Amino acid sequence: MGITPILFWVLSTMALFSALMVITSKNPVHSVIWLILVFFAISGHYLLLNAQFLAIVNIIVYAGAIMVLFLYVLMLMDLKKEMEPQKNRWLKIAGAVAGGSLLLVLVAALKKADIGKDIAETRMGDIGLIENLGRILFTDFVVPFEISSILFLSAMVGAVMIGKKE
Amino acid sequence: MPVNYYILLSVALFCIGIVGVLTRRNAIIIFMCIELMLNAVNLLLVAFSKMHHLKNTVNAATGSDGQLFVFFIMVVAAAEVSVGLAIIVMMYRNIHSVDINFLNRLKH
Numbered sequence: 001m002g003i004t005p006i007l008f009w010v011l012s013t014m015a016l017f018s019a020l021m022v023i024t025s026k027n028p029v030h031s032v033i034w035l036i037l038v039f040f041a042i043s044g045h046y047l048l049l050n051a052q053f054l055a056i057v058n059i060i061v062y063a064g065a066i067m068v069l070f071l072y073v074l075m076l077m078d079l080k081k082e083m084e085p086q087k088n089r090w091l092k093i094a095g096a097v098a099g100g101s102l103l104l105v106l107v108a109a110l111k112k113a114d115i116g117k118d119i120a121e122t123r124m125g126d127i128g129l130i131e132n133l134g135r136i137l138f139t140d141f142v143v144p145f146e147i148s149s150i151l152f153l154s155a156m157v158g159a160v161m162i163g164k165k166e
Numbered sequence: 167m168p169v170n171y172y173i174l175l176s177v178a179l180f181c182i183g184i185v186g187v188l189t190r191r192n193a194i195i196i197f198m199c200i201e202l203m204l205n206a207v208n209l210l211l212v213a214f215s216k217m218h219h220l221k222n223t224v225n226a227a228t229g230s231d232g233q234l235f236v237f238f239i240m241v242v243a244a245a246e247v248s249v250g251l252a253i254i255v256m257m258y259r260n261i262h263s264v265d266i267n268f269l270n271r272l273k274h
Contacts, residue, residue, distance in 0.1 A: 054233055058240070073254065073255060120220070121216045
């Protein structure tokens with residue numbers, strides 16, 4: 001077994017285990033830490049697929065900015081004094097069964113699909129490098145890029161408006 | 167790696183996110199599970215872009231579109247998180263809880 005499958009399985013196990021811990025941790029701060037670990041595992045997958053730009057953007061934007069924002073909000077609202085109220089047991093079981101059924105349906109649909117021999121190329125190819133992505137971003141996708149900057153501006157204005165005290 | 171494995175991994179992560187949304191009551195955890203689902207989709211888009219690049223290469227840039235979609239999903243997710251967390255903070259200020267079961271006022 002080469003180095004690529006080993007890395008794939010290690011990263012996948014890490015991602016799945018951390019994701020399970022996200023939804024089972026009692027303390028929300030622990031959930032945030034586990035979610036950061038999921039993001040690092042997914043960034044590792046991007047590196048394995050040679051999508052280096054997305055790997056570093058994933059770490060900077062998700063693990064760096066968004067999760068710190070979550071931690072700040074958790075710090076601002078002092079949740080420790082009352083334990084989080086739990087849903088009753090039947091609702092939890094129903095939720096788990098619903099999610100498991102969705103997993104089952106999607107996997108069954110995958111078994112019918114005719115993609116058995118398709119390979120996602122790992123550790124090769126240069127479409128994920130910042131040179132290529134940047135050129136395409138500023139030629140073919142320049143209009144969505146500008147629109148996303150307007151989206152950021154409106155999100156900023158919206159967050160300030162909502163967060164303002166009356 | 168066969169693209170099958172990536173599809174299975176992404177589907178599993180997505181379903182874990184769904185189960186989290188359905189079983190938790192803390193609004194912040196639900197929000198984090200939505201982020202988890204977005205990341206599962208991102209991983210699948212990158213895997214498919216690499217598969218497309220290998221399978222039917224037209225020019226050197228075949229398949230970059232998928233990775234740019236991932237970039238735009240990240241942009242939208244960042245904007246969404248800022249507004250959503252502002253809403254959660256406002257909700258905490260008004261009802262002193264982030265329990266979504268207190269948010270059923272529209273029902274009555």
